[in-house]
Amino acid sequence: MKSLKTLLSALSLFAAGSGLAETKPYNVLFIISDDLTYTALSCYGNEVCQTPHIDAIAAKGTRFTRAYCQGTYCGPSRASFMSGYYPHATGALGYKSPRPQIGDRAMWSQHFIQHGYHAARVSKIFHMGVPGGIEKGDHGADDAACWTERYNSKGPEWRAPGEGETLEGNPDGKRPVVGGNTFVVVEAEGDDMVHSDGKTAAKAVELLKERAAEPDKPFWLGVGFVRPHVPFVAPKSYYPPFLPYDKHELPEKVPGDWDDIPKRGINYKTSKNMKMDLRRQKKAVGGYLASVAFMDAQVGKVMAALRDNGLEDNTIVIFTSDHGYHLGEHDFWAKVSLHDESSGVPLIISVAGKAPAVCNSLVELMDLYPTTAALCGLPVPERLQGEDISALLDDPQAMVRDAAFSVAPMQRGFLLRSADWAYIQHGEDASMGQQLYDMKADPQQFKNLVGEDAHKERVAAFKAQMTAKLAALRDNDLDKKPQ
Ligand SMILES: [Ca+2]
Numbered sequence: 275m276k277s278l279k280t281l282l283s284a285l286s287l288f289a290a291g292s293g294l295a296e297t298k299p300y301n302v303l304f305i306i307s308d309d310l311t312y313t314a315l316s317c318y319g320n321e322v323c324q325t326p327h328i329d330a331i332a333a334k335g336t337r338f339t340r341a342y343c344q345g346t347y348c349g350p351s352r353a354s355f356m357s358g359y360y361p362h363a364t365g366a367l368g369y370k371s372p373r374p375q376i377g378d379r380a381m382w383s384q385h386f387i388q389h390g391y392h393a394a395r396v397s398k399i400f401h402m403g404v405p406g407g408i409e410k411g412d413h414g415a416d417d418a419a420c421w422t423e424r425y426n427s428k429g430p431e432w433r434a435p436g437e438g439e440t441l442e443g444n445p446d447g448k449r450p451v452v453g454g455n456t457f458v459v460v461e462a463e464g465d466d467m468v469h470s471d472g473k474t475a476a477k478a479v480e481l482l483k484e485r486a487a488e489p490d491k492p493f494w495l496g497v498g499f500v501r502p503h504v505p506f507v508a509p510k511s512y513y514p515p516f517l518p519y520d521k522h523e524l525p526e527k528v529p530g531d532w533d534d535i536p537k538r539g540i541n542y543k544t545s546k547n548m549k550m551d552l553r554r555q556k557k558a559v560g561g562y563l564a565s566v567a568f569m570d571a572q573v574g575k576v577m578a579a580l581r582d583n584g585l586e587d588n589t590i591v592i593f594t595s596d597h598g599y600h601l602g603e604h605d606f607w608a609k610v611s612l613h614d615e616s617s618g619v620p621l622i623i624s625v626a627g628k629a630p631a632v633c634n635s636l637v638e639l640m641d642l643y644p645t646t647a648a649l650c651g652l653p654v655p656e657r658l659q660g661e662d663i664s665a666l667l668d669d670p671q672a673m674v675r676d677a678a679f680s681v682a683p684m685q686r687g688f689l690l691r692s693a694d695w696a697y698i699q700h701g702e703d704a705s706m707g708q709q710l711y712d713m714k715a716d717p718q719q720f721k722n723l724v725g726e727d728a729h730k731e732r733v734a735a736f737k738a739q740m741t742a743k744l745a746a747l748r749d750n751d752l753d754k755k756p757q
Pocket of ligand 1: 308309347348503596597
């Protein structure tokens with residue numbers, strides 16, 4: 275694959291040096307939502323939540339149905355796709371910047387700066403604490419060298435005036451609305467601009483206008499929305515499609531569902547430990563979806579500005595999330611789990627002139643750095659651990675890998691997801707348990723096949739593949755090697 279990468283990068287350099295160089299270089303508009311499961315978007319099949327603005331990007335671009343994050347919570351996922359290295363290559367498993375491990379190597383937007391781009395960040399691209407960091411409006415685990423200019427979008431989060439309820443750990447209903455990583459729904463007074471994401475969209479609109487005024491300088495603009503991350507806070511006007519909350523259908527509950535899941539694989543947030551009854555569970559779904567609808571409206575503002583400033587024809591648009599989210603599947607909630615709803619991400623890449631498509635190839639968020647570099651005619655550094663998937667935009671039937679890889683350090687968990695199978699192990703030697711799901715016969719992942727004679731060889735093969743994958747990603751050019 276390395277040689278293919280070299281060839282492709284040589285070809286794009288050739289293209290840059292030929293007549294094609296006279297066409298304007300592409301800009302990159304990277305829009306990332308926080309804690310967004312693909313299952314909540316209408317373009318991925320959700321029938322309750324309408325997301326017309328994200329759907330419009332999908333209608334023009336390539337929508338990936340098997341895109342996976344590399345870490346199932348903010349810190350490791352964002353450090354990974356921005357740096358181009360897997361979490362276990364850098365050891366960036368928590369909520370800190372990966373810069374100490376990366377040294378002076380260029381991260382994603384920094385690579386573009388080094389090749390003549392203007393790179394701007396609005397709000398959360400690297401990790402920021404939500405809601406705490408957003409309430410303060412600080413930089414979080416950001417990396418200054420990645421940006422020409424950067425802006426934070428301070429917001430009231432759970433303190434926004436309105437009608438709020440704490441759903442989690444509140445069985446008697448006496449707990450007030452609280453902050454932190456807590457399931458809270460607030461139907462807020464006021465308009466979009468009260469909130470962090472409203473301010474993020476407005477700043478992005480302003481920056482696009484400024485960029486359009488400097489047509490000779492290509493740009494890389496990162497726009498990070500914090501919804502639908504908890505607290506589920508949005509203006510009241512976004513709630514009516516999701517009311518009454520009781521109308522929401524919860525995912526199928528199967529008796530004994532947890533019996534064949536290793537202890538480490540039971541998610542850190544469950545209906546049980548959050549003490550959420552069915553009413554609260556349904557409200558959690560409705561509140562989450564209202565936050566998704568609000569975030570989608572902000573995406574619409576940014577896309578309208580791209581169009582109104584005449585930037586649509588030479589800007590690559592990417593829409594994604596840092597990881598997925600459980601909305602009650604297996605009575606799991608939130609992130610961390612390595613099941614598909616949490617490890618899978620929505621991913622849309624739209625490049626003007628390329629035909630709209632749906633692509634089922636297994637792709638990783640870490641592929642975005644090499645892919646955009648290739649599409650923009652920049653060199654693709656050999657050291658990067660993702661793949662250039664730009665060929666999939668021309669041929670959505672092509673394949674770039676046989677399995678996607680993701681980790682949940684909080685569960686000591688590792689996932690290999692092939693087209694037909696999901697293999698999860700806990701512990702690097704799998705000593706804390708294994709899971710195998712037949713994704714064709716059992717897409718909801720109810721039956722763990724580990725231990726069944728018919729699948730012994732398959733489990734052993736996946737375990738060997740996992741050992742090889744971990745060794746390969748640690749065989750890298752970084753100076754500071756984690757254990
Ligand atoms: Ca997140």
